[in-house]
Amino acid sequence: MSVQERKERERAARERLIVATARELAEEQGWDAVTTRRLAERIEYSQPVLYSHFRGKREIIGAVALEGATEMAAAMRAAAAAADGPHARVTALARAYLDFAARSPAVYDALFRLDGGLVFADEETPQPLKDAFAALLETLDEVAGDGVDPGLFTEVFWAALHGLATLSRAGRLLPEDAERRVELLVDRLAVV
Amino acid sequence: MSVQERKERERAARERLIVATARELAEEQGWDAVTTRRLAERIEYSQPVLYSHFRGKREIIGAVALEGATEMAAAMRAAAAAADGPHARVTALARAYLDFAARSPAVYDALFRLDGGLVFADEETPQPLKDAFAALLETLDEVAGDGVDPGLFTEVFWAALHGLATLSRAGRLLPEDAERRVELLVDRLAVV
DNA sequence: TCGATTGTCTAGCGGTGCTAGGATCGAAGG
DNA sequence: CCTTCGATCCTAGCACCGCTAGACAATCGA
Structure with a gap:
């Protein structure tokens, strides 16, 4: 089960990364600048990944x-x-x-x-x-x-x-x- | 000069129409629903007409x-x-x-x-x-x-x-x- | 009557949030 | 060790956004 646990850890880490990055971006340039594309680029994943963690923006x-x-x-x-x-x-x-x-x-x-x-x-x-x-x-x-x-x-x-x-x-x-x-x-x- | 005056009156009337319609639409469905396309359609003009009255939304x-x-x-x-x-x-x-x-x-x-x-x-x-x-x-x-x-x-x-x-x-x-x-x-x- | 000006529209640009469907990769079973 | 299969991720695209260039028609002045 260790493999699955590792995956879950990584997944949780990525979710935190998304939130932290969204916050950073919003503080830097305002929430209008927080687009799903920019956010995805910053975390170095594609857009759909965001939607596997959250329902939407x-x-x-x-x-x-x-x-x-x-x-x-x-x-x-x-x-x-x-x-x-x-x-x-x-x-x-x-x-x-x-x-x-x-x-x-x-x-x-x-x-x-x-x-x-x-x-x-x-x-x-x-x-x-x-x-x-x-x-x-x-x-x-x-x-x-x-x-x-x-x-x-x-x-x-x-x-x-x-x-x-x-x-x-x-x-x-x-x-x-x-x-x-x-x-x-x-x-x-x-x-x- | 009467023709020009009439045109200015009509133009002013249309501007009031734009503002009133934007307000109506916003009260009905919220400001998110007030798009330039919808607004233009309601006043029965094309989008660019809005921009001849206002710089933008x-x-x-x-x-x-x-x-x-x-x-x-x-x-x-x-x-x-x-x-x-x-x-x-x-x-x-x-x-x-x-x-x-x-x-x-x-x-x-x-x-x-x-x-x-x-x-x-x-x-x-x-x-x-x-x-x-x-x-x-x-x-x-x-x-x-x-x-x-x-x-x-x-x-x-x-x-x-x-x-x-x-x-x-x-x-x-x-x-x-x-x-x-x-x-x-x-x-x-x-x-x- | 003809040219210029004014007014309006169609079409399109680059952007948005969001998603369908195919490719890829890694873990499990023979 | 190899193959299958499921999870994971990305490419590509949808409909919509604010906004604008350029074509076109109507109107005015000479």
């Missing part, structure tokens, strides 16, 4: 998104853990979120702007996505305020961050005020 | 966006004017914004999600976009709070609304809590 985007969700959750937890006190924790969380969106725009797009065929706010939501939301919730729970459902509060806070992230990147907000916007948002939304 | 999206910005500004002003007191005004504004995004998703996408070649937060920003931001500012000015720049406050509030609008439509937020999210957002952000 959408699923590849989804795979990048899941990978990104895990990293994002880790980044947010690390930032929150390094801060003292509720207010500082929330600020650090917000900065980490926006930082991730700014540093990895392609991954952020895969997660929240493009259609990666992922299901949200549902039982069938993949674990990494649930976990990213949980990472937000952990820190925001303590500043939701009395009588306010922490889940609801997290949704609103998340939406605000998402709005800042997307509008900033699209050049629809003045870049120099980014930090002031974060402070205003945290000061107003979080109940300390 | 992107500019058509931009035209739909500008049209939408004017309507959105009017809707927000009407909603705010019909409410009494700062808190009610801001709530009405937020509802009007989210309502517009939900009712006209294609127009909202043209405005804020797709690349319509429009410039934001700049001197060259088209008037309808400036005016839509002004409509937000007018109502939010009175609830920005002491020592907070109304423009900055408006950006943050707008970003929050944008986040709610996009995440809701993408199925990333539970639909049934929409109203509660608006209330929470307004209660926290607006200083009355």
